[in-house]
Amino acid sequence: MCIPMLLMGMPSLFFPQDTLQTVVAKEGDGILSLLRKQGVDPYAHYDDFIAMNVDNLRDSIHLYAGREYRIPAADAHVAVVDSIQRKASEVKDIKTREIPILGEKHSTVLMKSDRLAGTVYYLVSGHGGPDPGAMAEYAGKTISEDEYAYDITLRLTRELISHGAMVYVIIRDENDGIRDERILKMDHDEVAYLNKPIPLNQVKRLKQRVDIVNGLYNRHRGQYQRLIVTHIDSRSVGQNIDVFFYHHEKSKNGKRLAESIHNTFRKNYKKYQPNRVYSGTFQDRTSLYLVKKTHPAMTFIEVGNIRNKKDQRRILVHQNRQALAKWIAEGILLDYEGR
Structure with a gap:
């Protein structure tokens, strides 16, 4: 019997469809800014977003402009009016190798x-x-x-x-x-x-x-x-x-x-x-x-x-x-x- 098909490729295993909304990424959007625009806490839901959209991301962390992405249910809302300066500082906190x-x-x-x-x-x-x-x-x-x-x-x-x-x-x-x-x-x-x-x-x-x-x-x-x-x-x-x-x-x-x-x-x-x-x-x-x-x-x-x-x-x-x-x-x- 095979392993289920699967974890990263089947987000519905984790997130029932009726809890999801979708949004189309615009030029210049990143995961953090996209989540923030939807009123979703980017820290609480960053990993959820990646798990739900991994097959639609470049290098597993970058959005494609014009593509539709699933947004996790926002159980922790944040103000959409947070400053651009704070958003920029959050992006810098993401480390890659x-x-x-x-x-x-x-x-x-x-x-x-x-x-x-x-x-x-x-x-x-x-x-x-x-x-x-x-x-x-x-x-x-x-x-x-x-x-x-x-x-x-x-x-x-x-x-x-x-x-x-x-x-x-x-x-x-x-x-x-x-x-x-x-x-x-x-x-x-x-x-x-x-x-x-x-x-x-x-x-x-x-x-x-x-x-x-x-x-x-x-x-x-x-x-x-x-x-x-x-x-x-x-x-x-x-x-x-x-x-x-x-x-x-x-x-x-x-x-x-x-x-x-x-x-x-x-x-x-x-x-x-x-x-x-x-x-x-x-x-x-x-x-x-x-x-x-x-x-x-x-x-x-x-x-x-x-x-x-x-x-x-x-x-x-x-x-x-x-x-x-x-x-x-x-x-x-x-x-x-x-x-």
């Missing part, structure tokens, strides 16, 4: 908080370079594990950076960035951190990733560090699976990280799919090379079966890939703040 690897359309990251300030995260997407990982056919085209795992990883990167984390993207494709297409075109130009070619030999490929992560871990010794590895499974065509989380059997922190993300998924399934039970698990799986050899506390995530038609919906719809990233990030925040 430019992260080129996220791609031209998504490189501007809105800084939401500093909840992860001082943390370091290493994100590794499965396979890449000469190894595309699991493959399947969809609409007459071949799709591969590495492209979708990478897209989810970049979306997770964006989420973590928005809360102040330092993020190392270990497997990188400078040409791709976050993509919203259903079919992500395969290529083989991914490299490892600092532009290292990815070996074809599996053991050498995994050892390269371990060496990179452990080297960075030593550089940041004393800081809060975690590793997230993202894969897409390749079981039989008829077998659909939920999202699974693995950790090192002797790592208390790794277990807590996996459990925190797992609990976040269970909570969100209960909220958005109340008629089904989430069957994914978190468990130790020290036999996995990256789980066994890397130094940071970590979780290894399998997000579904690329060969199963139901599971394909989880990764082919970009809103679902965004949900996976968002839910993983929520679990990471839960883990960090509950330590």
Whole structure:
């Protein structure tokens, strides 16, 4: 069963239509000024506005003049006659960062908080370079594990950076960035951190990733560090699976990280799919090379079966890939703040 379609792409899940009004953005309008003109508290409803209109925003934070936008219900009104000077000062308070690897359309990251300030995260997407990982056919085209795992990883990167984390993207494709297409075109130009070619030999490929992560871990010794590895499974065509989380059997922190993300998924399934039970698990799986050899506390995530038609919906719809990233990030925040 796929993750619901979905969080950021389906605002009606959060906001009943009869509570909404719409307005057409004019040249020069920003989110804050648009909300203020409608008598809506821009601080209280900024995130609501983005969630409701994310597919109609440039770089997830900028309006398009002439387009229609949903306005959250104004439970906290403000005077429309506030001074232009105050509006200008509010705009200055919005902080962003430019992260080129996220791609031209998504490189501007809105800084939401500093909840992860001082943390370091290493994100590794499965396979890449000469190894595309699991493959399947969809609409007459071949799709591969590495492209979708990478897209989810970049979306997770964006989420973590928005809360102040330092993020190392270990497997990188400078040409791709976050993509919203259903079919992500395969290529083989991914490299490892600092532009290292990815070996074809599996053991050498995994050892390269371990060496990179452990080297960075030593550089940041004393800081809060975690590793997230993202894969897409390749079981039989008829077998659909939920999202699974693995950790090192002797790592208390790794277990807590996996459990925190797992609990976040269970909570969100209960909220958005109340008629089904989430069957994914978190468990130790020290036999996995990256789980066994890397130094940071970590979780290894399998997000579904690329060969199963139901599971394909989880990764082919970009809103679902965004949900996976968002839910993983929520679990990471839960883990960090509950330590």
